[in-house]
Amino acid sequence: MKKLTSILGLSLLAMACKNIAEKTKEESVMIEKQLKIPEKVWMVPDSNDYDDPESVYSFSRFRTSNDFAIFWDKEYGEDPSKNENEIKTFNVDSLIIEGERFFNYYVDELQFLEKGKSTTDSTKILMYVFGGDDGTAYGAGKDSIGMLWSxxxxxxxxxxxALAHELGHSFQYLTGxxxxxxxxNGGSIWEMTSQWMLWQVYPDWIEFENYHLQAFLDNTYRAFLHEENMYHSPFVLEYWSNKHGKTFIGELWRNSKKGEDPVLTYQRLTNIDQKxxxxxxxxxSRRFLTWDMPRIEEISSEYTNIHHTKLDKIEDD
Structure with a gap:
């Protein structure tokens, strides 16, 4: 009986190991993605040879992961964390880890792109860390490849x-x-959405980029989608995601139509009139006074009841 039990146990163990091996093999096939580099890339010299360590961008200064590939400018050296200019140092491993976290959250939780129907199912996001004195980061794409520059x-x-924000722009490009x-057709919705996506992976966004909140508080009288607030105010999008679910903003983007602004798209999808x-x-707007939305209510409590309005006294006729 003991011998039979042992044989049965070994058989079950062998089957379990086989299933795990097959599942692991299946998952490895599913996540294996290609590195595709367009023939011409913005901010990359036309003569750049990725196989030449002396080129501005080279495979000798490169890191890749499941979903990302990062090249950095020759000016930063082989190990950017040891650059002589301290403000121009960065940790490639940390970037990869956070980039993967953002990517997976945008895909799995926000469902901004549809698994099984997206170019990102088989192609990695391409990132360039460029040199020089330009302090602006950018996100977009080319040839159906999501790209960002910083x-x-x-x-x-x-x-x-900045990485979370620009990756948001890459996802917006990839929607198209x-x-x-x-x-x-562009407009403020691009920046508002990237800020909203950033806010999802960093719930304390209004703390570490508090200047955006302060700027919004000085401009609350402006209409939704006003360009003055496009970087300052992802708050209506947060209200929509709270009301309709966190996958709704991705649905809004995928269901937009030529000739519609985001308000018209929203009204069509939710079947509501102007009133x-x-x-x-x-x-x-009244919820914003105390950040009365479950996801951010507690973490944003320090910034409740600080809205202000300037009133100008006028003479009676």
């Missing part, structure tokens, strides 16, 4: 708000590359 000063240390309109929309904006 100077070292914007990714010098955590939190990597995946066959949707994706608000190709109901106005009532929602009022409800959202």
């Amino acid at each position: 100077p070292a000063v914007r990714i010098h240390k955590p939190p990597y708000g 590359a995946d066959g949707h309109f994706g608000f190709k 109901t929309f106005n009532d929602e904006i009022f409800d959202a």
